[in-house]
Amino acid sequence: MSDTATETEGGERGPVTHLATPIRLEYNFTAGIAQSRYLRGLAEGKFIGQRCPVCHKVYVPARGSCPTDGVATTDEVVLSNSGTVTTYCIVNVPFAGQTIEIPYICAQVLLDGANLSFMGLIQEIPTDEVRMGMRVEAVWVPDDELGPTLASVKYFRPNGEPDADYETYKEYL
Amino acid sequence: MSPPTPRQGHRPVAVVSFAQADNLRREGARNEVEMLLPVIGEVFANVGITKDDVGFICSGSTDYLVGGPFSFVTALDAVGVWPPRSESHVEMDAAWALYEAWVRLQEDDIDAALVYGFGKSSLGNLGEIFALQLDPYVMAPLWPDPVSLAALQARALLDSGRTTEQELAEIAARNRRRALTNPNAQVAGEFDVAELLAEDYVVSPLRRHTLPPITDGACAIVLAVGGRAYELAERPAWITGIDHRVETHAIGARDLTHSPSTRKAGEIAGALDGGIDIAELHAPFASQEVVVRDALSLGDNVDVNPSGGVLAANPIMSAGLARIGEAASRILDGTAGRALAHATSGPLLQQNLVAVLERG
Amino acid sequence: MAERCAVIGVGQTHHKSRRDDVSIAGLVREAAQRALADAGVTWSDIDAVVLGKAPDMFEGVMMPELYLAPALGAVGKPIFRVHTAGSVGGSTALVAAHLITAGIHRRVLTVAFEKQSDSDAMWALSVPQPFSAPLLAGAGGYFAPHIRAYMRRSGAPRDTGMLVAVKDRLQALKNPYAHLHIPDISLQMVEESVMLWDPLHYLEACPSSDGAAAMVLGTEAAAAEAQAATGKRPAWVQGMAMRSEPTMFAGRDQVNPQAGRDCAKDVYAQAGIENPREDLDCAEVYVPFSWYEPMWLENLGFCAEGDGWKLTQEGATALDGGDIPWNCSGGVLSSNPIGASGMLRFLEVALQVRGEAGEHQVDGVRRALGQAYGGGSQFFAMWVLGTEKP
Known part of the structure; x- marks a missing residue:
């Protein structure tokens, strides 16, 4: 904790304008049952989603409930390693805790078989060549480094397939 | 059957359903959404309705329990707000979410509302987290923990001669004995007062038994208006009065042995008119039960905390709403005619809400 | 009521x-x-x-x-x-x-x-959470992909967002309370500012x-x-509504969210508004990133879906010469005390209806819309104020 008081020309102490209170709090997060399944799937090198028993949509990562029906999702679905970039932006802003060199592509990736896109990093392509509809695949860390963590997926990269037609993913925008 | 005339508002509003999660020291595997999901399901199933039957939804929670911003946003997934709903959130105990819903129900475009609150107290260090609730310039930098603050209040109360350490032990023992009949309670049992008094102080003059447990929990209530309430429940618990008041934040400027905000809210809600059968008080420390009880002039004829109160389970952010739910349950099951519920927020009972519930 | x-x-x-x-x-x-x-x-x-x-x-x-x-x-x-x-x-x-x-x-x-x-x-929004990837880089990183989706869907010219960025900053010059006063703001200045979250330039984002x-x-x-x-006249609440929808669900329209459309429909019905562009005299709408003006023009029913950018391009939303001025105060693009930004929208329409907006007053305002949104374009709050009692 420190404070700064501005010294005026006459030597008078001015008002205190800053008071630094460092705050550090530690938490034990709960992944939850559904997200734990997803994380364990990542440790096995696969994407595990869940299907809503009411609307039959497949959510990945599953969060344990269908956000529109408000019921538990239970049926597990193993999804493809490939998907479509529905939309994206190119991040060129530095921020605290950033681990990726800017500029980088932050994309919404719709895995084949899923009904919800999620955010993913796109690499192995110049930023000005990325496109909506681009087909991509997940690149995983080596098997011995796989773990129940998002870090198991290094990034997504183009998988060489032709771009998906806009009509096939426009409802996911 | 007709609702009693409310003291405030012009549309009679009742609690028709209450559900709560098991109060646990550590919920473990389930996250907040998974903890809430069965509670929301049960509160609707109790009265045979769905999310499509409520015109307003309001919740209470705080980001600092979970350690990330917008924690209430994902919690909405436990309800399924689709098609889009009229929905709001308070960063307060969910008892205040109920207040917002009660206000909203005064307008005649809707006739039922869902209220819920949730929080997992086991994720972080409450002693540090609650220091951040204090004045950020002159109090928070000193990191006072809530138990030490409560000890200041308890000391003032003991010195005033209005209670004794013996009475504080008796309050703790009574609450936890009552909790034996509450299947959702976390701490319940028969405790020997002499043994309790033999415990060491945690922070003098507070011993461990005078402190609330650390609890993960959630609860939900369905409110309904007039005839709709009678369609949903045989004996709706009518909210005939509800009010909340705040005191200054400056602890040194308050008489910590009294709770004028509780008394004023109680006056407005009609809690001081007598005839109260049971009261559920949100008094996390045994010493605070003395203060709240006095503020509401609750005599020995009033059954205080039949659920065991927050000394039996203290799910932060839903504990106040649970008091309303527990009080309403005694009307819904026909065992009480007039019940009082109290909720608190802030350090040392700074802010208080009082509701009076009555049978029709 | x-x-x-x-x-x-x-x-x-x-x-x-x-x-x-x-x-x-x-x-x-x-x-x-x-x-x-x-x-x-x-x-x-x-x-x-x-x-x-x-x-x-x-x-x-x-x-x-x-x-x-x-x-x-x-x-x-x-x-x-x-x-x-x-x-x-x-x-x-x-x-x-x-x-x-x-x-x-x-x-x-x-x-x-x-x-x-x-x-x-920025830190508070990006608290490291073990179960989400640290890619966002603030709110801009969240909204920029949806802006790109809007551009693709509507075929809007790329300078549409920049036009809004200039217009709102020009209007802010007439509001003494606004944070950003950039007297020489121009399309060129916006275009030359850093591309923070492509397709969003620095000057297309709120401060x-x-x-x-x-x-x-x-x-x-x-x-x-x-x-x-x-001696000041009141501004009457003629309609008010809020709506929420989940952050993520299958088939969610993130460009034109239904919660916003439903909320607008509700508030217009209460206020007796059939054609918002004609029946309202001005609006203060939460536009933290330039492209949200054309997006919300459509969402709020000021035009048909896909046509929002045309109103912006035509100057319809400008205080100077527009038929339905938006964000005469300079809006969120010029002042963004986050928790207060939504209330400023509600407050600014009160100023307009009361005829108290000073230099950024629209002539003869009888009814105006205040809108705020939050989360992942999922929480909406709106009111319509008017000179007449409801």
């Missing part, structure tokens, strides 16, 4: 990147005292206080209504704290208005604030501000007293 509700006093601070001269309490009092003076009332005339702000982590103060209760004259009264993400300033005003329309109180003070310089908002907003809301009787005391 048991009672009609009117805005009878408004106040705001000067919005700046740092308000080192005041504490958080000083900041909210500055806005609150201006609102009380504007209504011709004192602290003792207020029955209850409703406070709103965005995440507590922005200042590092948990549930700050407790600490602020004495500064806001709330001791012995009810104080209430709302948090609905970015829409909070709007929903806070609505919670306060319902206390009037429900017949609970006569006069309610509603206040919203953010003192972002007290902490690091980060310290600031507060406050309003006194009252019953019909309170409105009459205020008018007699101050």
